[in-house]
Amino acid sequence: MKEKLKQLLNERDLSYYRLSKLTGIASSTFAALNTGKINYLSFENMVRIAQVLDVSLDIFIPDKK
Known part of the structure; x- marks a missing residue:
């Protein structure tokens, strides 16, 4: 995420x-x-960030390798 x-x-x-x-x-x-x-x-904070950056929450899902 970082x-x-x-x-x-x-x-x-x-x-x-x-x-x-x-x-x-x-x-x-x-x-x-x-x-x-x-x-x-937190999920709430991820929602806030996604809204401000105008991105989908999916972007924070870790890539499965």
Whole structure:
């Protein structure tokens, strides 16, 4: 999830700080995700991010290898 989110932010020239402001999700949540303290976000937060970035929630489903 972390890498996919980074990719989406890079494509849209957004920072975690800006995403935090747009979604209402605490910037500390993104910091914890980025540093590996947490590996996933809540479903509610994923919905918020998907809405702001205008993507499907499917984008957060890990690729099966």
